[in-house]
Amino acid sequence: MPGIFFSNTSSTELKEAEGKVPKRKHKALTDLRNYLKFMVPHLEAGIKSSNSKNVLLSAEEVSQWSQSLEKLLTSQNGQDVFREFLRSEFSEENIEFWLACEDYKKTKMDNLSCKAEKIYEEFVQSDAAKQINIDFHTREATAKMAQMPTPTSFDEAQKIIYILMERDSYPRFLKSKVYLNLLNKLQDNSLN
Template sequence: MCKGLATLPATCLKSAKDIKHKISFLLQKPEPQAADQKQMKDKTAAAKRVPTTAEVEKWKESFSHVMSSEMGRMVFASFLRSEFSEENMDFWVACEDYKKTAPSKLPTRAKQIYQQYIAADAPNEVNLDAATREETRQNVENACWSCFDEAQKMIVTLMEKDSYRRFLNSKLIQDLCQTQPTAAREKKEKKNCDCAENRQALTGGA
């Protein structure tokens, strides 16, 4: 008879639960008013699982792998939150959503993003140099899909050169890496158990 998770040390189970809790913590932050409902559902689904070994290893290879992964962005955003710099990821997401905005809504949405992240004393002001900030202000006056491109590139560079390096050495990543062998053992034990039960069924029926 397979005991499954009951055979695992309590510390391993606690570690996995801690990781899930850290990722789920992202959902506690209110979404912007213009947030896409599908994005919220995707985040909810992603927060219910622990990243796989392959995913974590990919994130360690390059920052682009982090940003191209929904789970990667969530985990990285969790790290940014611990450093009180989550506005960088929020701005990046806002820019990506903005590129999908209907033409008739571009001016209004552009002003919202500018006031939220770029204007002086903005609630979630990102770190831009004066030239890029002024260029973006002028772009917003004639809103188009590319008006935040330069500002977005600068924030991506900032995250990659600064936060990403600390992310790789963070306790969050270390915890994820330490949790992976447990997940692998669970999968292997389940597979072995299934095989044993199948053999038992065959021999019992012979």
């Protein structure tokens, strides 16, 4: 039976090590709160009557985000708030990859190779800085497709990431204080 080994780490070092993870998580949550403190008043300043064309964000739009991930991602404000939520969960690479793929699909054929290489290096390769969570076979197939890029080279990987966000992050986002507080604040403002 293997033994249990203890290092000579002091209790001070353990407390410092324990403090690192919560501080990092705390920083992400603080960044999200600061973002929302900045954005909510900014967005509220742009809220006009439903007849105005200058509406930046309304309770109705935020409410529609709960209908589907697709509705959320078609809204620029929705993308921004969801990205900040994912950042607080240390998984913002998912939306960044999904958005990069959407941009890639609109790329002219003569620029595909350069963009494909960038997306592959940033998100797909096994040592990528923002590596996405896809299976080995999809990673290998995507690597081959990126070498001879077409507008659909990243479709399979993008689909997997979309499903991951839809089933995992998106339901948590809808239950999060971030989303619920934003919706409640906008609904309260629309009543006043």
